[in-house]
Amino acid sequence: MKISKWDAADYLETPEDVAHFINAALEDGDPIVVKHAIGTAARSKGMAAIAEEANLNRTSLYRAFEDDGNPLFFNVLKVLSSLGLSLQVVPAATTTHKVSA
Numbered sequence: 001m002k003i004s005k006w007d008a009a010d011y012l013e014t015p016e017d018v019a020h021f022i023n024a025a026l027e028d029g030d031p032i033v034v035k036h037a038i039g040t041a042a043r044s045k046g047m048a049a050i051a052e053e054a055n056l057n058r059t060s061l062y063r064a065f066e067d068d069g070n071p072l073f074f075n076v077l078k079v080l081s082s083l084g085l086s087l088q089v090v091p092a093a094t095t096t097h098k099v100s101a
Contacts, residue, residue, distance in 0.1 A: 012044035015084040022085070032067075039065025042079050054078035 012018050018041045025037035042050045042065060051058035056075060064071035071079075080087055 007040075007043075009040050009044040012041055018044065018083050019085055022080075035065060035069070035071060036067075038071075038076060038079060039069075041083055045083060050079055050082045053082040 008021065012021055022034070022037045022041060025034045028034070042061070047061055048058050050056075051061045054061075054075070056078060061075070061079070063069050064075060077087060
């Protein structure tokens with residue numbers, strides 16, 4: 001019996017799937033998990049297609065999202081855009097901070 005490695009990229013079919021996947025990683029709060037999720041999402045569409053659409057070097061893109069990679073924020077935004085996503089900032093659901101006078 002042959003067991004193949006499970007890859008989330010094989011199951012990310014729509015921009016909504018990708019958005020949920022990356023948002024789950026963002027909720028985790030670990031930058032390495034977020035980087036991995038964005039890299040996985042890029043692989044789901046095809047790194048060559050993402051690189052071409054984002055006007056980035058494919059090899060550099062692979063390296064940036066590898067385990068020891070460190071993608072530039074500029075490149076992260078370009079990849080997200082190529083995936084049909086945008087980055088949005090909303091207030092965190094934490095306690096409010098009061099400033100004393």
